[in-house]
Amino acid sequence: MEQPQRLEPDAPPASRALLALERDLAELRDAWLGAMPAWGAIRGSAQFEAEQMGDAGLMQVVDGLAKLRREVDALFARLAAEVTKRSGPEFGEIGLAKAQGFHNPVRLIAAATGGSRADAHRLIAVGTATAERQAFSGDRMPARHPHVAAALEATTISLEAAFAITTMLERVWMRSDPDRAQVVERALVDLAGRVPLETLARGVREAEARLDPDGVEPREDELRAERSLTMREDRRGVVHLHARLDPESAAPVKAAIEALVSDALRRRRPGEAAGGPDGTGIGAGELRPEGAAMGAGELRPVVDDHRTIPQIQADALAALARHTLGCAQTAAPLAKTTMIVRVDLDAIIDGLGHASIDGLEQPISAATARRMAADAEIIPAVLGGESLPLDLGRAARLFTKAQRLALGERDGGCASCGQNIGYVEAHHIDWWERDTGPTDLSNGVLLCSFCHHMIHRDGWHIHASPTDVWFIPPPHIDPAQVPRLGGKARFALREDRAA
Incomplete structure (x- = not known):
């Protein structure tokens, strides 16, 4: 020293x-x-x-x-x-x-x-x-x-x-x-x-x-003990709700509200499809050139929706309550909603380790993941197995739900900035129309709207493999064009990468 x-x-x-x-x-x-x-x-x-x-x-x-x-x-x-x-x-x-x-x-x-x-x-x-x-x-x-x-x-x-x-x-x-x-x-x-x-x-x-895998469950119990929901009405008649929820309690609430919010935003976006056959709704990729005509299957609302995001979220919460009180069927956006809990097979078997819920950053214990799997009727599946055709080539334009799950496992949200997985879309790296790019995992990437526009505007290149996503900057940003690691691999902290 x-x-x-x-x-x-x-x-x-x-x-x-x-x-x-x-x-x-x-x-x-x-x-x-x-x-x-x-x-x-x-x-x-x-x-x-x-x-x-x-x-x-x-x-x-x-x-x-x-x-x-x-x-x-x-x-x-x-x-x-x-x-x-x-x-x-x-x-x-x-x-x-x-x-x-x-x-x-x-x-x-x-x-x-x-x-x-x-x-x-x-x-x-x-x-x-x-x-x-x-x-x-x-x-x-x-x-x-x-x-x-x-x-x-x-x-x-x-x-x-x-x-x-x-x-x-x-x-x-x-x-x-x-x-x-x-x-x-x-x-x-x-x-x-x-x-x-x-x-x-x-x-x-x-x-x-x-x-500290043994400390996940105690921390989880501590968060659960802090859960609360308070309601009060002010002098004007506005009801104020304040909720503090642990990850397990918050996951279904967040997933349901975001499903209704995403559905509302999708329907009011000019020039975008109302929904895809895979149930994800969001188009698979390329930006439509300005001034291009809308297709016959693309729907626009009759009355423009000018609500803010917080207003849409409030309406979504009210819609969920009305639906629960008076309807025996599941609302369409919710029927297409999946709450993803990611956990290693060993953790499911022996109950040790931790898991994560898509859209939430706080890890949960393997025991909680097992309980959620039992309560929510989650079907065990191995992404990429023979029963899931994850490579569709040119046979389909939109990424399937199974493909989006696989991309989420690799990218963990926006592969560029890390935006929450609930606010990203699956895009073709090589465009479907311009580059005749296939609808395969090696040609797919999850990006938020901002990063999608920036990458196309500035001329970034993307290289994807089953485990990693690399972004190659244009010469005017980095003359050496040194690839930058993206996706979940940036913060997964695997022992081999950390060493």
Whole structure:
């Protein structure tokens, strides 16, 4: 390990800890000046100068400022941890926080930053988890989470990402194998440097379930104990519903409401089919050119639907209640709805391990998956078996329900951004009409509407296999065109990929 350097009397005024800040600040200054017009730039406020920047220059400034912010957060976390160490209970009333007039170090840091106590707690927790330790002999030891510490110092991950990873590892460290925890930590740090915080959260949940399989069911019981539904009517007569549901309780509610919402959105979209023979409704792929005529089988509502998504969801909940009270038959959109619970065969057999519900990010225990399978009359099936023709070639244009299930197993939602699987559509990689692309799994990918448009507009290429999806950027985004991994493989944290 590199030994700390002693500052000599004639050393520069800036310590090594501040050199990175000075370097990043200088780079930010250069980026800011370079983003301004070469001639005719007018100096003024930050907003006024930002309005004069070109798009490329503005993004360089944003990137530089983000890096500087990560640098400041990492340094602040180190100092917050030191404040906490000097405020320990062993110091009593002479501890740093109490000597400064604060009940604890969290309040001291919150007052210093002007932020919330939650933000102060995050700084302290990350600083403590990534600080070097000292043995009884006086030797300095690595941090409890060295990979997170190194990434923080290299400014490749944010403070929030470091907090998400370290708090999970702290929860499970007594019940997990240390070597495996190191592999998972390294994989999560790599993931945090490539994806948004929301996608990282999915990887953290998956990692926790794998590191601590025995803890999934207790956490599940804790969530179930917190379930509640309150109803109140205000003075205007509006009834307010507030629900807190555990994953098992929320899954059928969410699936039913989303089925009705998707059906309403599908019917009001101009130029899209009202439904497909596979029951998925959403067209299999290509964007219709602007101005193209609608086919004979494409239906449009007589009255335009201008409801917002929250309004449609409220109407869907009311429709479900009316249907339950007065109808013995299943509504059409619900008859086509499937709630997918994904679980390994071994977990179903022995009841150990964890499972996941499509559309929800919190893992459930294998025992809950077995109970749901019994209650919901789920039919066991092996995707890709001889009884499911998953490759249709040019015989059919729309992807079947079985194909969508198989694509969901590989992509886990939008293969590009990770959008919830309830809001994605199955698309042909090679277009059905233009490229005569087949309706096969190797030519299919799940994408949300935004990513679908962006990929077509910018000229991305997609390569899919039974287990992975790779996105090849166009030269104007990445001149080297290095493939980027997509789909569920990004956050599945398989041991071979993590290593």
